[in-house]
Amino acid sequence: MADQNSADVARKLALLKMRFREKALCALSSLQQSLSRVHSSGVDSGEILSAYQSLHRLAGSAGTFGYSALGREARELEQIIKPFVEKAPGTHDDVSQFLDQSFMRRVEGLSDMVSGGGSESTPTGSALEEGLRDVAEPMVVLVEPEPDRARSLASALTHHGFIIHSYSGLLDVPERVLVDASAVLVRDSLFSAGGNTFGTDVTLPPIICVGSVDGFDDRYKLAENGADGFFPEPVDVPLLADYIERLIGERLELGKGRVLIVDDDPELLEHYGLVLEDGGMNVHKVRSPSELLGALSEFQPDLVLMDVQMGHYSGPTLARMLRFDPEWVGLHIIFLSSEDDREFQVDALSKGGDVFLTKPISDSFLLRAVRVKCNRARQLAKLASRDSLTGLLKHSLVKQEVGKEHSRCRRFGQDSVVAMLDLDHFKLVNDRFGHRTGDLVIKGLANLLRHRLRKTDVIGRYGGEEFLVVMPDCSLENAVEALQAVCEQMRRISYTSKGQEFFVTVSIGLAPLAAFENGEEAIEAADQALYVQKSRGRNGVSVFGEADIGSAGKVVQCTS
Amino acid sequence: MSDAVSALQRIMLVEDEEDIRAVAELALEAVGGFNLRTCDSGRKALEQLAEFSPQLILLDVMMPEMDGPSTLRAIKETGDFADVPAIFMTAKVQPEEVNEYLSLGAVAVIPKPFDPMTLSDRIREIWEGLA
Numbered sequence: 172m173a174d175q176n177s178a179d180v181a182r183k184l185a186l187l188k189m190r191f192r193e194k195a196l197c198a199l200s201s202l203q204q205s206l207s208r209v210h211s212s213g214v215d216s217g218e219i220l221s222a223y224q225s226l227h228r229l230a231g232s233a234g235t236f237g238y239s240a241l242g243r244e245a246r247e248l249e250q251i252i253k254p255f256v257e258k259a260p261g262t263h264d265d266v267s268q269f270l271d272q273s274f275m276r277r278v279e280g281l282s283d284m285v286s287g288g289g290s291e292s293t294p295t296g297s298a299l300e301e302g303l304r305d306v307a308e309p310m311v312v313l314v315e316p317e318p319d320r321a322r323s324l325a326s327a328l329t330h331h332g333f334i335i336h337s338y339s340g341l342l343d344v345p346e347r348v349l350v351d352a353s354a355v356l357v358r359d360s361l362f363s364a365g366g367n368t369f370g371t372d373v374t375l376p377p378i379i380c381v382g383s384v385d386g387f388d389d390r391y392k393l394a395e396n397g398a399d400g401f402f403p404e405p406v407d408v409p410l411l412a413d414y415i416e417r418l419i420g421e422r423l424e425l426g427k428g429r430v431l432i433v434d435d436d437p438e439l440l441e442h443y444g445l446v447l448e449d450g451g452m453n454v455h456k457v458r459s460p461s462e463l464l465g466a467l468s469e470f471q472p473d474l475v476l477m478d479v480q481m482g483h484y485s486g487p488t489l490a491r492m493l494r495f496d497p498e499w500v501g502l503h504i505i506f507l508s509s510e511d512d513r514e515f516q517v518d519a520l521s522k523g524g525d526v527f528l529t530k531p532i533s534d535s536f537l538l539r540a541v542r543v544k545c546n547r548a549r550q551l552a553k554l555a556s557r558d559s560l561t562g563l564l565k566h567s568l569v570k571q572e573v574g575k576e577h578s579r580c581r582r583f584g585q586d587s588v589v590a591m592l593d594l595d596h597f598k599l600v601n602d603r604f605g606h607r608t609g610d611l612v613i614k615g616l617a618n619l620l621r622h623r624l625r626k627t628d629v630i631g632r633y634g635g636e637e638f639l640v641v642m643p644d645c646s647l648e649n650a651v652e653a654l655q656a657v658c659e660q661m662r663r664i665s666y667t668s669k670g671q672e673f674f675v676t677v678s679i680g681l682a683p684l685a686a687f688e689n690g691e692e693a694i695e696a697a698d699q700a701l702y703v704q705k706s707r708g709r710n711g712v713s714v715f716g717e718a719d720i721g722s723a724g725k726v727v728q729c730t731s
Numbered sequence: 732m733s734d735a736v737s738a739l740q741r742i743m744l745v746e747d748e749e750d751i752r753a754v755a756e757l758a759l760e761a762v763g764g765f766n767l768r769t770c771d772s773g774r775k776a777l778e779q780l781a782e783f784s785p786q787l788i789l790l791d792v793m794m795p796e797m798d799g800p801s802t803l804r805a806i807k808e809t810g811d812f813a814d815v816p817a818i819f820m821t822a823k824v825q826p827e828e829v830n831e832y833l834s835l836g837a838v839a840v841i842p843k844p845f846d847p848m849t850l851s852d853r854i855r856e857i858w859e860g861l862a
Contacts, residue, residue: 179761180762183757184754184847187753190753191750227793227822228748230822230843231822232748232843232844234845235751235754235843236754239844246822457782459782462782
């Protein structure tokens with residue numbers, strides 16, 4: 172159990188490290204731009220201060236995420252700038268003292284220290300080191316004794332954005348790899364014959380058997396041994412990739428619910444909190460109902476667990492009051508009470524509460540009830556905002572996000588990018604292979620975007636085969652690079668339908684968000700860039716405003 | 732300081748950087764087993780003091796609006812929580828700065844970057860030293 176916990180910590184650390192790296196790269200690129208502005212157009216005390224703060228932050232955080240050398244270098248640069256931070260503006264001579272070629276080169280060098288993988292060894296060793304391995308993409312363990320089959324399945328899945336660790340027998344899989352895996356694919360005969368050697372710990376990744384066993388008894392045997400899924404041969408790789416993706420999604424949602432507990436009895440509050448936290452829930456506790464509204468908007472829970480009577484406040488009345496606010500109309504509430512009067516419960520429910528649990532209630536029952544309700548609440552919230560095929564944001568919501576990000580990046584003077592993506596010749600795919608295959612291709616691109624882009628990027632399905640992406644706090648160059656990688660990977664994914672193998676490419680248009688008056692105009696510009704790319708021969712990325720050399724008469728001018 | 736000998740459970744962390752808050756949550760909750768409350772500003776920390784009633788407060792130094800030292804001064808002025816030990820966590824560790832923080836009433840300064848795997852041990856050490 173202790174091992175499990177430290178593996179879990181290591182995995183979370185690895186994710187945080189990834190996030191740190193992405194943010195650091197963006198921060199460094201804006202630092203460079205800001206310094207070169209100071210260099211060319213003279214001193215601006217605001218820009219020097221923000222450069223200093225940005226170096227200071229890196230100096231303080233890089234080491235924690237395993238980039239010690241980066242932290243030390245940032246510290247030295249920070250110390251060089253420091254004396255100039257409080258200097259009066261207009262003293263250009265002073266600035267040239269530090270802002271010389273060598274300083275700029277060192278600042279540029281910082282980016283290399285981040286993007287170079289950064290897996291410099293940290294003195295702390297083992298656990299941390301282990302956790303800080305890069306896990307940019309979900310890792311899948313493949314157990315297949317036949318080398319040719321293993322190789323071809325591994326390479327096909329790699330194109331879908333998975334990292335594959337291949338083994339020939341169940342016992343060859345090291346435990347630390349197993350706990351890190353998002354899923355395990357096993358040759359069915361190994362699993363039914365030798366039995367499951369992994370155990371049935373619920374924290375293990377889902378196990379999917381691949382093979383040709385058929386018949387009721389054989390499949391029953393696999394299920395009995397603990398298999399979570401079965402995939403018949405020949406393997407339809409895009410379908411398998413989508414299946415793994417869904418299993419990963421389900422696991423991520425399991426038990427990660429956010430619960431706000433309101434109870435005026437401090438001991439009960441503490442107790443409920445402990446039970447739910449132990450069950451892996453994210454809990455926020457409030458003792459006084461008057462703090463409820465503030466806690467709601469800050470914590471954004473999936474569910475509120477509330478005592479039915481707190482001092483002179485009644486839970487059901489509070490529930491009704493919460494729903495005055497349009498934001499909380501759909502909020503799920505569970506009432507807890509020793510009150511077992513039916514009439515009272517009906518009354519409570521009619522006032523908008525959702526579930527009524529009668530105390531005393533066992534810990535495990537409470538946890539189960541909250542978990543089920545949380546998952547349900549999440550699914551409902553997701554259904555309302557997500558596209559049912561891809562799980563991405565729906566048209567209107569992603570457009571809304573563009574608008575929000577537009578005002579945000581205008582306010583903070585940051586670079587953000589809008590991208591419009593469109594699958595090439597998609598109609599042909601639908602016509603020739605049918606909508607089922609077409610849907611699979613759409614899901615394929617959706618999953619690829621989820622893997623390749625940052626957690627902070629907002630991805631939406633804009634239309635049939637069109638996608639809209641917002642990349643906050645990201646330079647145009649970084650966006651181009653990330654999306655070129657998406658194009659590159661998309662065109663390698665092999666689809667098979669009606670016995671025919673085919674590939675689908677994607678065209679992408681980009682526009683810098685802050686250069687436009689509003690979000691709509693930026694989307695329009697990205698769309699224009701997309702059409703430029705289509706006319707350039709598809710399969711690639713175009714930026715709005717880049718001169719279109721390919722076709723005459725379609726030169727687009729950037730407004731910035 | 733009778734509270735100092737009892738077991739340390741509730742720690743409040745005031746830190747504006749989301750990444751550091753996240754890594755500190757891991758370090759102090761998952762690794763250290765503490766009950767951690769994170770606040771992204773000094774103002775929020777002051778608002779939540781009474782409700783959370785921390786036994787120990789960790790403060791970042793450089794934060795927008797209200798920096799760590801001002802937050803600590805404001806905490807000292809609350810009266811009720813003036814005696815809660817505070818530790819600064821900062822990348823600035825010039826000796827004169829350390830002295831400044833200690834003179835504000837901080838009990839220790841933990842230099843950043845910190846190692847997430849050993850942070851809670853470090854904090855426990857400091858806590859036990861307060862007894």
